[in-house]
Amino acid sequence: MQLGANPSPVLRIFGSCNGLLAVCHSEQGVIALWNPSTRKCHYLPTPGDDIMDHDIVPRYWYSDNTVLGFGYDVCNSDYKVVKMLRSKTQNCFKVMVYSLKAKSWRIKDCPYGNPRDFIDGAYVNGALYWVGDEIGKISRGKLIFTFDLGTEEYYVIFEGDIRFRKEKCGYDGTIFIK
Incomplete structure (x- = not known):
């Protein structure tokens, strides 16, 4: 994945924070943190075998349906x-958390799931927000x-x-859902 003055059209920006852009190459599944001002890029490593267990749907790692967040x-x-x-x-969801400081992935259980329309998380005040459901309840987004x-x-x-219509964002300490 090359990042520079003219990024590839298959790149998906899934978050921004303090001038950094979080991008995912939708065909290769590569995730990177990019500073457009300096043109420096940090590529996230592929999780190890201990993190990527066989119970996780493989297509979620490389799919456009991957739900991501950055903050x-x-x-x-x-x-x-x-x-x-x-x-x-x-019938469960998990989240993988990558720490830039530790330069590693870890996995955590998630009591909620079915992120509505596979929309990436909105970052506001140190947290990521999703519209979803409780595990086992398919109710088309009954909670934030x-x-x-x-x-x-x-x-x-x-x-x-x-x-809402697939639009949500965070700005100045507020989350908006349209």
Whole structure:
């Protein structure tokens, strides 16, 4: 994946924070953090065998349906990339968390899932936000849940009827859903 003045059209920007862009090559599955001002790029390593167990749907690693998030962990002064994965044998979701400071991946269980329309997380005030469902309930987005990048804990911030058109973003401490 070459990043420079004219990035490839197959690159998907899935987050930005403090001047860094988080990009994914939709055909190769390569993830990178790119500083367009300096044109420096940090490529994330492929997770080791201990992280990528066989229960995770392989297509989620390289698919356009991969749900990603990127933000800054103010508690630990660290940038983190979050990748949401679905198990192929169990009714559960997991997240993989990449720490730029530790330069490594780790995996965590996720009590929520079915991210609505496979939309990437919106970053606001140290946390990533998704519209989704509780595991085992397919209700087309009945809650907004968050993953705190500092504590790496999940919280539900809203439950109810949520209707939107694939657009959400975070700006100046506020999350918008349209």
